[in-house]
Amino acid sequence: MAKQFGIIFGCLALGELLALIPGLGIPGSILGMLLLTVLLERKIVNPETIKPFCRFLIANMAFFFIPPGVALMLYFDLIAAEWLPITVATVVSIVIVFLITGRLHQYLHKLFKHHNHPHGHH
Amino acid sequence: MAIIDQLSSPMALISLTFLVYWGAGWLQKKTRQTWMSPMLLTIIVLIAYLRLTGISYEKYYESGHLIEFWLKPAIVALGLPLYNELKHIRSQFLTLFITEFVGCVVGIVSVVAIAKWLGASPAVICSLAPKSVSTPIAIEISKQIGGIPALTSAIVVVVGIIGAVLGLKVMDVCRVGRPVSRSLSMGTAAHVMGTNRISIVSERYGAYATLGLILNGILTAFLAGPICTFLLDVL
Numbered sequence: 001m002a003k004q005f006g007i008i009f010g011c012l013a014l015g016e017l018l019a020l021i022p023g024l025g026i027p028g029s030i031l032g033m034l035l036l037t038v039l040l041e042r043k044i045v046n047p048e049t050i051k052p053f054c055r056f057l058i059a060n061m062a063f064f065f066i067p068p069g070v071a072l073m074l075y076f077d078l079i080a081a082e083w084l085p086i087t088v089a090t091v092v093s094i095v096i097v098f099l100i101t102g103r104l105h106q107y108l109h110k111l112f113k114h115h116n117h118p119h120g121h122h
Numbered sequence: 123m124a125i126i127d128q129l130s131s132p133m134a135l136i137s138l139t140f141l142v143y144w145g146a147g148w149l150q151k152k153t154r155q156t157w158m159s160p161m162l163l164t165i166i167v168l169i170a171y172l173r174l175t176g177i178s179y180e181k182y183y184e185s186g187h188l189i190e191f192w193l194k195p196a197i198v199a200l201g202l203p204l205y206n207e208l209k210h211i212r213s214q215f216l217t218l219f220i221t222e223f224v225g226c227v228v229g230i231v232s233v234v235a236i237a238k239w240l241g242a243s244p245a246v247i248c249s250l251a252p253k254s255v256s257t258p259i260a261i262e263i264s265k266q267i268g269g270i271p272a273l274t275s276a277i278v279v280v281v282g283i284i285g286a287v288l289g290l291k292v293m294d295v296c297r298v299g300r301p302v303s304r305s306l307s308m309g310t311a312a313h314v315m316g317t318n319r320i321s322i323v324s325e326r327y328g329a330y331a332t333l334g335l336i337l338n339g340i341l342t343a344f345l346a347g348p349i350c351t352f353l354l355d356v357l
Contacts (some may be wrong), residue, residue, distance in 0.1 A: 002130065002248055005335045009195060011233055017288075019230050026344065027196040027262035028194075028262075029193075030197065030239045030259060032197070032201075033199075033200050034250075035201070036203045037201040040205040050202060054201075058196060060196070061196045061314045062161045064158075064164055064190060064192045064193045065193070065260075065275070065279060065314075066139060066143065066164050066186070066189060066198060067159055067186030067187065067190040068141075068190055068193075068257055068261060068275035069165040069279050070165055070168050070182060071201065071276070072272060072273075072275075073169045074272055076269065079276075081340050082242050082243065082291065085236070085241060085246070086175065086250065086277070087190035088236060089233045089234075089250055090250065090253060090281060090285065092233075092236055092255070093232040093236065093254075094281060094285055094292075094312070096229070096232045097229040097232075098206065098289055098293055098294075098298070099296045099298075101221055101224075101303075102296060102303045102307040103296065103303075103306040103313065104224055104286055104307075105217065105221040106298060106299070106303045107164065107301070108216070108217040108220060108221060109214075109302070109303065110299065112214070112217055114215060
């Protein structure tokens with residue numbers, strides 16, 4: 001337990017430290033994630049060691065969202081005033097992202113002929 | 123009153139959060155409706171509870187921050203699936219990078235431009251810019267570019283629900299048929315909730331959705347600020 005927590009929080013702490021670099025503008029948690037990936041890739045950290053804790057954190061991400069979601073109650077007035085731009089912009093943008101990402105990935109996949117790559121994810 | 127004090131004690135509020143979430147998860151299993159998101163139901167029930175009892179959000183946050191605290195380590199934990207997908211990323215680097223880059227830019231530009239044209243205030247526009255990525259990432263981006271973190275997290279939740287409920291249908295209409303492309307888009311457009319939705323279909327699809335979620339998160343962290351500032355000046 002202590003080892004897993006130490007690795008994850010260690011990466012987070014280092015990430016937050018790196019995030020202090022002026023002008024970087026990247027959240028510390030993202031830097032911590034990239035740091036963990038590098039440690040795994042360099043075989044400094046064994047993936048099996050941190051697997052249980054990582055699985056637990058990822059599986060419960062939706063739950064950790066709840067408190068920031070409840071903060072919505074503080075902004076009912078603002079939402080009531082600007083619900084139209086918020087709703088239209090959000091919905092249209094989601095549809096566009098689905099359309100562009102999906103079609104573009106399909107197209108590039110054909111273009112670069114990935115069909116026969118060894119992992120065969122089809 | 124002693125009872126009211128008890129209702130607003132940190133332990134009461136934290137256990138309420140767990141119990142409502144548990145009940146909401148049970149309800150979703152029973153009804154099998156994607157839109158019955160346990161997270162959304164819990165948020166609604168908790169807001170109603172706080173309103174009815176007159177407990178302030180600040181009071182709730184005394185226990186809520188203990189839950190929210192785990193969001194950051196959860197983002198770090200995404201380093202493990204990212205590592206597991208490295209060989210796929212390497213073998214299809216160009217495809218993935220171009221797709222995610224374009225998807226990220228289009229997502230930010232479209233939401234900022236439409237909101238601006240419809241007359242949203244700058245704070246709201248900045249809150250909308252990181253809408254497609256996970257809450258902890260989105261919140262930090264929102265803070266950095268002058269948005270309202272709570273509004274951002276609410277919109278992220280709504281985006282996740284819309285994406286999870288309608289994503290596959292939208293892609294049917296748009297003739298996105300390849301399962302891998304569909305999975306990647308679910309993660310890119312609707313972060314964790316889109317990923318959850320497609321993971322039910324197959325764990326392999328879940329891995330691709332996670333890839334979309336992570337890559338879009340990283341790119342948005344780099345691009346949301348500059349794009350948002352630029353568009354607010356230009357439009």
